[in-house]
Amino acid sequence: MAGDGPIVLSIDAMGGDLGPEAVVSGMSRSAKANPEIRFLVHGPAKKLNKLIAKKKGLAERCEVRDADSVVSMTDKPSHVVRNGRETSMWAAIEAVRNGEATVAVSCGNTGALMALSMIRLRKLPGVNRPAIAILWPSRNPQGFNVMLDVGADIRADAEDLLQYALMGVSYARNGLHLKKPRVGLLNVGTEEHKGRPELHDAHELISKAAERAPFEFVGFVEGGDIPGKACDVIVTDGFTGNVALKTGEGTASLIGDRLKEAFAYSPLSRLASLLALTSLRRLRKKIDPRRVNGGVFLGLNGTVVKSHGSADATGVSAAIKLAFQLAQSGFSERLAARLESINDITWDITEDTGSDKESQA
Amino acid sequence: MAGDGPIVLSIDAMGGDLGPEAVVSGMSRSAKANPEIRFLVHGPAKKLNKLIAKKKGLAERCEVRDADSVVSMTDKPSHVVRNGRETSMWAAIEAVRNGEATVAVSCGNTGALMALSMIRLRKLPGVNRPAIAILWPSRNPQGFNVMLDVGADIRADAEDLLQYALMGVSYARNGLHLKKPRVGLLNVGTEEHKGRPELHDAHELISKAAERAPFEFVGFVEGGDIPGKACDVIVTDGFTGNVALKTGEGTASLIGDRLKEAFAYSPLSRLASLLALTSLRRLRKKIDPRRVNGGVFLGLNGTVVKSHGSADATGVSAAIKLAFQLAQSGFSERLAARLESINDITWDITEDTGSDKESQA
Incomplete structure (x- = not known):
């Protein structure tokens, strides 16, 4: 498992704010960067196949599993646990449960994803509360x-x-x-x-x-x-x-917006921002929350990566990269x-x- | 008392990281900006009189009360409550207790300041826990x-x-x-x-x-x-x-440092930062924590403003400005x-x- 062979990741293509388009674009980026990655993709097969076909070289790295139903951001976790068998999220977790994939990735409803992961993957022996x-x-x-x-x-x-x-x-x-x-x-x-x-x-x-x-x-x-x-x-x-996570994100986002305002203020500051473009991009890359996208559920029989609901292709790709690294290192087994x-x-x-x-x- | 007459603030000049120099400088700034402010200043009289005499027009707005002892940042609150009668912090609070001043300001040890404020000012009727x-x-x-x-x-x-x-x-x-x-x-x-x-x-x-x-x-x-x-x-x-406060402060400070690094990276970015100086100063002014310096103790018979321990003249002046505004609006009575x-x-x-x-x- 910690070898150099292909690593299969189970992807819930649905439930993110930007739809399956962002997820498939993120998959495509990650696939290009890491030749060992293979995907099991869950969602409406017809739509997914169409999106995947548009990305060069992606189709042969994917197996699409049809799932018609989607967990929405407002669905209550208890409802999804009882009635969610047909959803792409359920199927994504199930593939980890039955050993077809090492790590599951989803942009969907956090509460539902945690509840499903708990019920289907079950806690590791001795773990009382899993954590993100x-x-x-x-x-x-x-x-x-x-x-x-x-x-x-x-x-x-x-x-x-x-x-x-x-x-x-x-x-x-x-x-x-x-x-x-x-x-x-x-x-x-x-x-x-x-x-x-x-x-x-x-x-x-x-x-x-x-x-x-x-x-x-x-x-x-x-x-x-x-x-x-x-x-x-x-x-x-x-x-x-x-609270700490969201306070930090909110503070960073406020400062980012104030920075933009400061640079848009006068002709001189607009010129400065043009000159500083590379520096600002470098800074953005360092503190861009999309590049550290992915909460990992720990303490279960199997690893689940929760991507931000609003993740774009960059964000999804970061979550997949994280899932890949964890799968490659045999993280689940080591943690157990x-x-x-x-x-x-x-x-x-x-x-x-x-x-x-x-x-x- | 919410009128236009002089407003007396009680200042603990000791206990801050930068010593009484920073406190007196902050007082001087605030005094210049607000002619109604008067100060009761607590600390070693000889030293304070010397510092105050250096600031034009400040001496006639101040009454110095000699207090030899200082609460240090490492003193335990319980120790200060039992043995702190001779400290400048105690005296600063006492002036609010006996009605000589409306609001007390200190840069000292937060725990000790809270404990002393609780014991000496006592909680307002019906208040179970005071808050900052x-x-x-x-x-x-x-x-x-x-x-x-x-x-x-x-x-x-x-x-x-x-x-x-x-x-x-x-x-x-x-x-x-x-x-x-x-x-x-x-x-x-x-x-x-x-x-x-x-x-x-x-x-x-x-x-x-x-x-x-x-x-x-x-x-x-x-x-x-x-x-x-x-x-x-x-x-x-x-x-x-x-935790939220300190996470936010830490995140803002990390971003600030990264921003400086980004602008120091290349000759071009250094030129850009020169051009953007005014914009960056404007930004700094907006998000500079020194300018919103001052935690207010609420729920006591009297108001106490806790300035950051590391406050410089700008920070102390911000805390005094806040204390002045609260005193002027008759805040203590309104809150009660x-x-x-x-x-x-x-x-x-x-x-x-x-x-x-x-x-x-």
């Missing part, structure tokens, strides 16, 4: 930090936070190629007496786990460290993580192995519970 | 939104969130001059079924309060709405608010009146509990 992890532009050399949970579950107790830490470590090792990621626990201050009780318990659990797992625990971190360089993995509950060894750590920290499977991989 | 409110750059016409709590208390139940909403409304009316502020309750989605149980209860309480108070309740909002235009006042618990009427609203929403004092002011 994202990459966040940061001051670290790798350019990004991992943050989780950003919204799979609004609650998290100390044990959940420990599992998030370990899942985040696996993700940072496989997605960012960091050998010994530094983990921080999000709080309102770095002093040990600060914050909620479950954070103090989690601090203790994660400290202990760090003694025998391939990561360093830097302790409590603050909101400013999410884009900072104090750690590589930021662990928090899904409520706080979701890590969590298995972690449970031992959690419950019986003083005993040597055997080798750390992932670190040997 | 800040102004956040936004897409709204007034340029800023109010967010609270950003860190006075890590917990908040539904009743606390209602009180935050009402305190935030008073602040938006007096600080941003909005007649009917729109209030949003921070959550992980705008659908009514989302989020924690206390948020659903708070949603109901705030909806009911909006029927008879001068604000509009827009319901749940998300992190992206903090710098957005969906509402003017964002209500949340101090844990989430603190509003909360008094609100308690009736909370406990007996169906009965007409008398006039809304603030809206008549």
Whole structure:
């Protein structure tokens, strides 16, 4: 599985704001960049075949699976779980469940995608709450930090936070190629007496786990460290993580718009913006949220990448690239192995519970 | 007291990262801009008199009160409460307590300042948890939104969130001059079924309060709405608010640095940045955190403005300007009146509990 053969990704072509056109364009870009990628594509076959035929060389890399029904952004997750068997989203997850594909990608309704993934893929042994992890532009050399949970579950107790830490470590090792990621626990201050009780318990659990797992625990971190360089993995509950993610996105977008206004203000500033075009493009590339598109569902039997609902071809391609990297590194299997060894750590920290499977991989 | 006479502000000159020099420089700027301002300045008299004498026209607007001891950034709040009687911070708050000044301003240790303010000023009748409110750059016409709590208390139940909403409304009316502020309750989605149980209860309480108070309740909002235009006042618990604030600051600072790098990249981009200097300065002015410096402690008998610890003269001056505006508008009294009427609203929403004092002011 971590070899050089073809990697099959399962793509939900429907449910994104820009329709299957954006998804197929994103697939085409990724296919060109990575010859090993193959696609199982789910959605209305006639329409998809037409779109795929327009992209040179894409058809022979795709297998289209007809699915007439689409999960809409307003569908309630519980409704989709009960009535969604005919949807492209269901089919995309099912292909991971039955082993036809390694990773599924969807731009659709996050709540429904999480609920379906939970029900169909089921949680890994020992995982209480799965989490959604994202990459966040940061001051670290790798350019990004991992943050989780950003919204799979609004609650998290100390044990959940420990599992998030370990899942985040696996993700940072496989997605960012960091050998010994530094983990921080999000709080309102770095002093040990600060914050909620479950954070103090989690601090203790994660400290202990760090003694025998391939990561360093830097302790409590603050909101400013999410884009900072104090750690590589930021662990928090899904409520706080979701608010932080959206606050960061909103702030970046406000600054971007103000920057455009500033450059459009006078003839001189318009000339300056023309001269600075390359620099501004370089900046945009560095902080463009489309290029780090893709929340990864962690803690399930199989990996699901959630692309932003409004993703265009660039965004979809970024999500596919991420799915490809994770599939290629054998991420799902490594994560499962890590969590298995972690449970031992959690419950019986003083005993040597055997080798750390992932670190040997 | 909301007249045109002199307004006395109580200034803690010590405890900031840049020392009393930055504070006195900030005072001087504010004094020049607003002839009505008078200062009670707390700190080592000899040093302060020397600094003040250097600023033209400042001495006759100041009364220096000697205080030898300083609260440091690492002092524990409980220690300061027990042993801080001789500190400049204590004296600054005491001047508000005994009515000599209307608003206190400090750059010092936030936890200690909050603890001292709680103990010495005491909570307003009916207030369970005081809150810290800040102004956040936004897409709204007034340029800023109010967010609270950003860190006075890590917990908040539904009743606390209602009180935050009402305190935030008073602040938006007096600080941003909005007649009917729109209030949003921070959550992980705008659908009514989302989020924690206390948020659903708070949603109901705030909806009911909006029927008879001068604000509009827009319901749940998300992190992206903090710098957005969906509402003017964002209500949340101090844990989430603190993380959101610091995430936003960190993201803005990362983008700012990346922008500088982009413009320093090549001779052409350096030329462009020269041409764009005015535009970039204009942008900086709009999103410079120093210009919206000042968290306001709400829910106490008296108003305390917490300036950033690292504030320079520009930052201190912004905090003093805010304190002056709040003092001038009679904010403390208005807020107390509003909360008094609100308690009736909370406990007996169906009965007409008398006039809304603030809206008549």
